[in-house]
Amino acid sequence: MNVSVLANTLIGSEIIKIGNEVNELKSKGANIANLTIGDFDPSIFPVPSALKEEIVKAYHQNHTNYPPADGILALRETIVDVLKDRYDLDYKATEILVSGGSRPLIYATYLALIDPGDKVVYPAPSWNNNHYCHLSSANGVAVETTAETNFMPTAALLKPHIKGATLLALCSPLNPTGTMFTTAQLEEICDMVIEENKTRAEGEKPLYIMYDQIYSLLTFGKEHINPVSLRPELKDYTIYIDGISKCLAATGVRVGWGFGPAQVIAKMKALLTHIGAWAPKAEQVAVAHYFGDKNLVDQFLTSFKEQVQLSLDALYNGFQEMKADGLAVDAIVPMGAIYLTLKIDYLGKTTPSGDLIKDSTDLNSYLINEAQAALVPFSCFGTDEHTPWFRASVGGCSLEGITEMIPRIKSALSKLK
Ligand SMILES: Cc1ncc(COP(=O)(O)O)c(C=O)c1O
Incomplete structure (x- = not known):
């Protein structure tokens, strides 16, 4: 294209690509727990x-x-x-x-x-x-x-x-x-x-x-x-x-x-x-x-943070329970922001339909399709795509949506050989 080198070499957003994959499935009626974007669903997290x-x-x-x-x-x-x-x-x-x-x-x-x-x-x-x-x-x-x-x-x-x-x-x-x-x-x-x-x-x-x-x-x-x-x-x-x-x-x-x-x-x-x-x-x-x-802001922050933390804790606890059940997963204790770091160590495994999960992008797609759970691999944030770490953002998903998603992830991971 006849545009500047800068424009021609812009790196597209990996997260938006995942978002498109999620939206396509949603348009077909799938109920996806969307933990991708670092944004808030205003019906769950409204502004003050x-x-x-x-x-x-x-x-x-x-x-x-x-x-x-x-x-x-x-x-x-x-x-x-x-x-x-x-x-x-x-x-x-x-x-x-x-x-x-x-x-x-x-x-x-x-x-x-x-x-x-x-x-x-x-x-x-x-x-x-x-x-x-x-x-x-x-x-x-x-x-x-x-x-x-x-x-x-x-x-x-x-x-x-x-x-x-x-x-x-x-x-x-x-x-x-x-x-x-x-x-x-x-x-x-x-x-x-x-x-x-x-x-x-x-x-x-x-x-x-x-x-x-x-x-x-x-x-x-x-x-x-x-x-x-x-x-x-x-x-x-x-x-x-x-x-x-x-x-x-x-x-x-x-x-x-x-x-x-x-x-x-x-x-x-x-x-x-x-x-x-x-x-x-x-x-x-x-x-x-x-x-x-300050009083108004603090009042808002107290209840907002409580709500965010409930979601992060539900996700963290769900992953710890899966780990205790012998699945190759882990999570880092949530400290701040709206994100949880998840380890899902299934790279190199094969799906029931015989596809090799060669990197974190493959695993993410598998979870979107098989568990209706959308995360973002750390490779979208500059790490090697063969590391098994993922970001989960809780701003766009209800607590109920997160709780319901955990058994779906467990079942999907259990099918990988
Ligand atoms: C670390 C960090 N800085 C800045 C921003 C951008 O924030 P804003 O929406 O105010 O432009 C984001 C948005 O995701 C972020 O995660």
Whole structure:
């Protein structure tokens, strides 16, 4: 096709391919437990009703013109207060940038920091860093993690790759695993970045951290930690990604924010101005009011997290029971986000119709067809496709749907020889 090399070489979303497979079966009447997309079914997980009312009110008040390029001041001031109150972080309104969900901020972070060929280091599995590397012509280095560290990267794993790198992309709670950094793990990574930056010459770009904490308010009994709270000197080098998409089940409302060093944020703002990736003004006005009311937000979070955790626990317990019954499966205790890490160790087996399950994609298709259960193999997040690990997202499936799915998975796996 006569389009740019960039457009021609875009990597299609593997998750959307699985979604299409699910939709095709659904259109034939199959009742699939869809644990694929990192989204919420609004009939199961609606946005807070008070937020919805604020959005409607803001439209009635005619907040329908362009918002300021960095976001309305009232929202940035609310964020300043939230950062202080919830994370003990001191940021000024000028160090915050609002956009239409958090994706544009990730893209802007890459564009603001990366020159073609610059090295970006990120863990695999992780979400979409390969795509942002492609879009920014970065030299992406995916560092594979293992179950031994709950699939979180460690300083020891990252160290061989950070010499000369421009960006280290981190996320906790992590999509796709639902696992989180321990304090010791993140401290060691922070110290490694500080040490690396001491070796950089005057005028050379430092090693920056992009810290995606979009799931930070969705944790289950574990404390969320972040680089600047642990090591304040990292403030000049850390760009945070955050927003309401996940913590308020508001993926379609499109309000995200980033914060970091004022000069980097100013460049990200300039880049996003040309893209026009602002959050709609009425939504900004609504979130400024709603998110500033800590009691309301906490009330919502308490019941929302309880509901998410019930689903994650049901899935986790179901897999532990299958394991106890002798099936080659496992699961990692849910810590945060809306995801569970599942091990389904059946690669190399043969289906009743004689097909070899050669990789995790084959096993996923088998489970979709045979157990009406749709997961996402970790290979969609950058790991080798011969590893038997999968992401289950509970946002699009009812608790009942999850409970009913477990015996179907058990029966399907028992048929593999
Ligand atoms: C780790 C992570 N960061 C960012 C995003 C994007 O969020 P948004 O919908 O606000 O663009 C996602 C969405 O799945 C995510 O998992």
